[in-house]
């Protein structure tokens with residue numbers, strides 16, 4: 001029997017009061033360098049997806065939130081090289097602190113429709129229309 005071992009990644013659409021969403025730019029030297037992505041990262045073994053996302057938002061942006069502020073929104077399913085990525089996207093409207101680019105090259109706040117003009121990872125492309133309809 002084939003074992004399916006997906007790469008489980010969690011990410012957040014942080015939404016501000018004007019309905020704009022935060023994207024971060026991946027640094028040079030990494031896979032998919034310079035593409036714009038939702039903040040987040042891999043779920044570690046023995047970690048819940050929500051705990052992973054709270055941790056990643058603190059590490060990457062220096063903001064604090066709580067799992068009760070993470071609303072499951074949609075997901076992406078995409079083959080990435082020899083792995084299969086499952087990306088769980090949450091909407092978050094409540095956090096403490098001002099996001100800072102601790103890992104990313106840059107941050108930007110955009111409306112979902114503006115994402116079509118930005119280079120994003122292939123897995124993220126189907127999420128744009130869904131966010132546009134949702135927010």
Ligand SMILES: Nc1nc2c([nH]c(=O)n2[C@@H]2O[C@H](COP(=O)(O)OP(=O)(O)OP(=O)(O)O)[C@@H](O)[C@H]2O)c(=O)[nH]1
Pocket residue numbers: 009010011030031032036037038039040041042080085087121122123124
């Ligand atoms: N955070 C995030 N990751 C995404 C998005 N779209 C997407 O394909 N990914 C992929 O999901 C994985 C996220 O894991 P990660 O952030 O821990 O990986 P990384 O390559 O940046 O760092 P690392 O492997 O050095 O820890 C990467 O392979 C990344 O390319 C997205 O919108 N946000």
